[in-house]
Amino acid sequence: MTTPLPISLFPFLLLILAICFTIFHANSNLLCIQSEREALLKFKNDLIDPSNRLSSWVEGGDCCERIGVVCQNSTGHVHQLHLAAPLSAPDFNALPAEWEPYERSKLRGKINPSLLELKHLSSLDLSNNNFSSIQIPNFFGFLESLTYLNLSRAQFQGAIPHNRRNLSKLHLQWVSGLSSLQYLDLSYADLRKATDWLQVTFQHPSLLELHLSACSLEDDPSPISVNSTISLVVLDLSENNFSSVPMSIFGLHGLLSIDLSSNSLEGPIPDYFRNISFLEVLDLSGNSLNSSTPNSLFSLNHLQFLNLSSNEIYQGVSEILLSLSRCCLDCLQSLDMAHNHLFGHLIDPLGHFKSLAHFLDTLNLGCNLLEGVVSETHFSNIKRLTTLEASQNRLRFQPNSSWILLFQCRIIKLGQWHLGPKFPDDISDGGILDILPTWFLNLSTQFEYVNLSYNKLTGGISYLNVRVFVDLRSNQFTGPLPRVFPTIQYLLLSNNSFSGPLFELVCNSLRKGPMECLAIEGNLLSGEIPDCWNHWRRLGYLDLENNNLTGKIPPSLGHLNPSVLNLRNNDMFGELPSTLQHSTSLIMLDLSDNHFSGSVPAWIGDKLSKLEILSLRSNNFTGHIPQKICQLQSLRILDLDNNNISGSIPKCFSNLSAMANKSNQNSYMFQWSSTSYMFQWSSTSTNLFCIRALLVLKGRVDEYGTTLGLVISTYLSTNRLIGEIPKELGSLVELRSLNLSGNLLIGNIPDEIGNMELESLDLSMNQLNGEIPSSFSNLNFLNHFNVSYNNLTGQIPTSTQLQSFGNFSYMGNHLYGPPLTTNCSTNRTPTNFANSGSRSEGSNVNWLYVSIVLGFVMRFSGVVAPLSYIRSWRHA
Template sequence: MTILTISLFSFLLLIASICLSFCNGDSNVLCIESERDALLKFKNDLIDPSNSLSSWVEGGDCCDWNGVVCHNSTAHVTQLLLAPPDGRQGYGRSALGGKINPSLLELQHLNWLDLSNNNFSTIQIPKVQFLVTLGISQSSSILTSDVTLSNLPSLLELHLSDCMLQDDTSPISTVNSTNSLAVLDLSWNELSSVLMSIFGLHGLVSIDLSYNSLEGPIPDYFGNMSFLEVVDSSFNSLNSSIPNSLYSLNHLQSLTLSFNDLQGEISSAIGNLSSLIHLDLSFNELQGKVPDSLGDLCKLKEMDLSSNGIDQDISQILLILSTCCLDSLESLRMSYNQLSGHLTDQLGQFKNLAYMDLARNNISGPIPWSIGELSFLKAFDVSENQLNGTFPPNFGQLKKLKALYIGKNQLEGVVSETHFSNLTRLKTLVASENMIRFEPNSSWIPPFQCGITELSQWHLGSKFPQWLKFQNKLYALDISHAGISDVVPTWFLNLSTQFEYVNLYSNQLTGRITYLNAGNIVDLSSNRFFGPLPRLLSNRFSGPLEYLSLSRKLFSGSLYEFVCNSSMTSMKVLLIDTNFLSGGIPDCWNLGQGLKFLNLGNNNLTGKIPSSLGDKSLEMLNLRNNSMLGELPSTLQNCTNLVVLDLSKNHFSGRIPAWIGDKLSKLVVLSLRSNNFDGHIPHTICSLQSLQNLDLGQNNISGAIPKCFRHLTAMATEENQHIYYSEWLYNDANAETSISLMGASLVLKGREDLYSTTLGLVTSIDLSANSFTGEIPKEVGTLIGLLSLNLSRNLLTGNIPDNIGDLKLMESLDLSMNHLHGGIPSSFSNLNFLNHFNVSHNNLTGQIPTATQLQALITLPSWAIISAGLLSVKAAALKVFRLMLQRMERAVKEVK
């Protein structure tokens, strides 16, 4: 944060206050008795849990008391600094409470009052105007009613940050005009509206209202506060445009309105802020373009307009800023906007630029060669744009560069060692998801010590990168999809003790891994490791292991040693699917680790589900495609947070438990496909209002399809649903990596696919290959959000319900191999998205509806007739097609 200079008047006052602080200890003048008595009265009404005011005793020298500062020659109390030393929000053990005694008004020479970080949420005070202005609640026992700010004529700074202050609901009288109070800090409180009486403090130089609950528009009354140099109202809910009166403050040096809901465009009147040094309007809803008058701010050092809706060519913005800011601008942040265009060589003219963040825009073209002229550049972020071309070699000239973010672009070509030759201060290199080749000499020793290195999808060569051996401060590494086909060296496994995040996903790494000693996130999936699962060791350096993916490898053997004798006390995500694990799942999962995601699918596991897997914390349980058997244990009903339950392709038997509907109310995916379940569908299934995917296909279930399916409300809406906790986030101050977690294999359109990030957009019901009888309930037609319905290979009778044509989002419909009769309802002409349709092997008769989409699927003209019996639509289509070919052949012969 840039340190701002203040006006000469305020600066001299501040220097005087500091001098008083340093000189106090040398004074031989005792404090004034009346002021000592006032302080003791003030203390008596305070709650002091840590006895921090123990030095405040009768008869003592108040100038030696804790938090009291006196003038060196007059002995008047000038400062009262009572913020606790142990942290914010009045939760520290030394936070003061109680009420504020009006005796404070007797300190006529007080110029600095700091009560920040205390707990005055239930304070009882007199109607002292300067405190009423701050919104401190009053008690019914008002001791004084006519005291105003003029009673403290010397007060210069008032700090009441983090005192849990709330709005004053009583009428606030007009504040007397005064020029004494210069600094007012009300940050980190619970104010919900800007108190109008603040605008009567005409002498204010700095006002801080950040981290409150301010709502509504910003009042347009700043015109009378012409001395203001610092305004901070960040982290509130202000939702207006920026008022014109703020643009009139030509002494303003710092304007921070970030993290609000500000709207509209930035006015051209911003050019009036000729003294502005720091401008932060980030995380709002500002639109349009930046005005040309922004170029008139010749002192501007920092500008942050990130996370808005600014739609402009980046070259135009740089041109505007170059009018007057070439020598002053040090920080430019405009990420998460809608910027377009190319970065031009004009960038190199901003010689003092140290921080540049243009991430997540639509900027295209190459990174200009002039980047090498920014000799003061410390952080450069252009990630998640559409940049192309090569990686400029003159990046190696940026000797002060500490953080480089160029990931998720279209950069290509070869990077050599010379690109990094002078980057001795580099700490963060995030460059994943480009098309770059980097194969340095095996003896290369990097000149930097990075903490974060992310080079996913770079081509790093077939050998494991030897240069990583010298990165002794590395704690986050991503070299996934890097084309490495080597054995993981021993030295790398020894380095793992320092890792918080390591991702080697989707290489061709081989060998055995006997132990893992890393945390917090480890992804070794999609490689060619073999042998038993590694033993997990606790790591006191990098924190507990919470995410581990060993999927799609060649691990074999039992789970017992891994689960029962490893350090898994903090494991949240465990993915060991698609291996060759065998034996049963051990019954030792009750370790209190709070496991949320468990995927053991696609192995050779046998036996029953152990009772200890019934943990409330589980959100995903995937055991699909194993050889497990038995009935579902009742302990699974304890998994009340389950979102995905996939037990398909096993040998589970018995009835579908009614408790699935009673207890697992958060289920979005329920797949029991390809098992040996029998009996009827319990009606409690209809209580699953979040259910979007129900797959009971290929079992022995009988009875009627429940009419209560109409209560599956997540399928009865056209709005897209969302699955929460779908990503595991590694978040560092310098990097952020998200990993998709919540996924499921669904059988749609006759094909099985894995859905992960799009899982929340899919709705389906599959009851195929069972023994359901009776008619298709018309209630199915109320599930208007359904994309796929498969009732094939059952014993269903009756007509196709007319209202199935109301399922306008339907993409796949399979009613084949039943005993349905009658015609295809005319309402099917509404199914405009249908691309998979099968009603073969039924007893259907009549005409095919004239829907364009339906005709395109079955390639039949509108006059085609579906014959009685078991003639399928597909067979009828083939018959007509052959007839048309015969006619064409005859026509060709006649022409010849």
């Protein structure tokens, strides 16, 4: 029988329970260790954190609550540090304005050794930051508990440290002692001096994933034997310098994924891949592999993704289809063999294509030598296929005019198939001469991408029911602009005959839409640009050139903040709105060939710091060139031709660093174009999202696209500029074209200009005097040169280039010597037209030449003067 406890014990038991509860509660809210809290603060103090990501790392409080810090629940020790800069913010279709905060989010500075105080740290992720000023710290080799290390894209410099001691739990030479490491990513680290990477990594007992992409690795002459107990399953060696597949790979029988893309692999595809029987992913794209695909490759009955694109494989497509249909249909999801030399008929009589397409999600056979006729029956019973790419082959598509798309493809690329003359499908450069059919306009929104560019399609379009991308450039469409699906991001309607106003498209079709590119240049649009752009916040590319638009630039257009704004060759007028200064992401601003007036705003130089192309030519701008233009450090093309700008040329032009230094690597234009989402969409349409500009180089007007980034030019001709040519222009050594013609410039030509690397130089029709500097003999790259109609005297300097130009380049001066045919003595006193009426008795003036020159000037002015005032003549 249990004896009841004395009542006096109950208070004591309650006290014990309270103490236990307090201890339990304290453990459940355990603060981090004091020494580790101080270590983290020391670590933070040596970092540069532009975006203040580590703002929660302050004195006091619980360091386990700080961003990026993970503690063990039971002990409070710091267990993990996740300090990777975010990768998900700017995707490929991000605008330049969105890249700026992304770059600011990257940590910089130094790595403080205080991390050694974190004795229980098992995971350290510093990926995607910017530690380009330091090497990988040696003390990383002493982090005894580390099992996960990610330094990919962190931009560390120098050699990898080789500490071996105390690395009992990490996985890779300083990694070899880390016996528990399972994941290692050192992508974009320079490992050219790490000659033992193969021995260290391939023999590591616990490593599951190894990523060494873009590490400058080269062939290892000494293959190693791989223990059968090695557990590596994912191997990424892409973007290195291998000329052959490292033989040691074939000893890694447990591999599930191999990426050797973008190397320099040569010869046939090794037959040894058959040894890796569980392989699911194999990427050998972007190499120089030749011959044909070995049968053993198609015997891998677990293979799901196979990419052999961009090689030199020469093989009949029927052989490939047959091999795949025998072994891989149940597992293969994606096959990419584009950009090879595959030949033969895509559609075989035994139906292997249909069998293969029935199981695949993605099939890409573009840019090969395939031929034959395809009909809609070959697409019947295709259930899983979502992406079909077969552009740039010798195929003919002949569907029935009543064909209805029943399969689930979201992307179909059949570029340069022979599809005409009647309309059968939806692809570019197909020779189609027809009206856009009703069935196409009623397509389901399953389609993300539609490209019908460069055909001869006619008729009007009322509505485009496509989700993301529409390219109808260079056809013969007429009528008003179509309404579009609300999710459309890229709309390219250039070079058609669309007419009417912009109002319906801009103000009613896209309420809070995600449009990023709108290109409608080369149409017949009329009326004013509407003032309702406030909901087009993501628009990064707007091209409305070569239309009949009138009116002023609406204020709301200045709040878009695009990268490219092109309104060239319209009938717009007025001063530039001050709201444009908010477009701080502008790379290109082209307002040429309009009727804009007022002075060139100083805020262009003060606010538009990323500007690389500024073209205001052929307008009515007045006033002086603002000094703040010199603040545009990225400016590559400055075109102020054919205005009424007065004053002198600013000496501070020497501060335009992109014209004075090699700066392609800092080009916003190159960065924006290369990250443009548009390039993902088109393997068949080159230069799809290329920034273009019309430039007057070498005396003629040309359009520059892909080579625009190589053009560095300054055009100030046909204005009212006065004063001398600043010698500071000579510091612009990257400048390739300089045009100062048709002004009121005086004085001598600066010697410094002869030290530049100009390809085009035009100083004609000014009031320059003195001799052509002898330094002009150094201008070895000139292919256009003109100093005519000045007051220059003396002998033309001798050089291969200067003597290659005709008389027209020098006429209207007092020059002599080759290439001019008139032989004059070196001590001849040149004629001064101003004093020719009272010449001395010993003068040698030839009045025949004088009358010829004056007559030419008067007749030439009779042509040039109307061009300055009559717009239609100037355009013609």
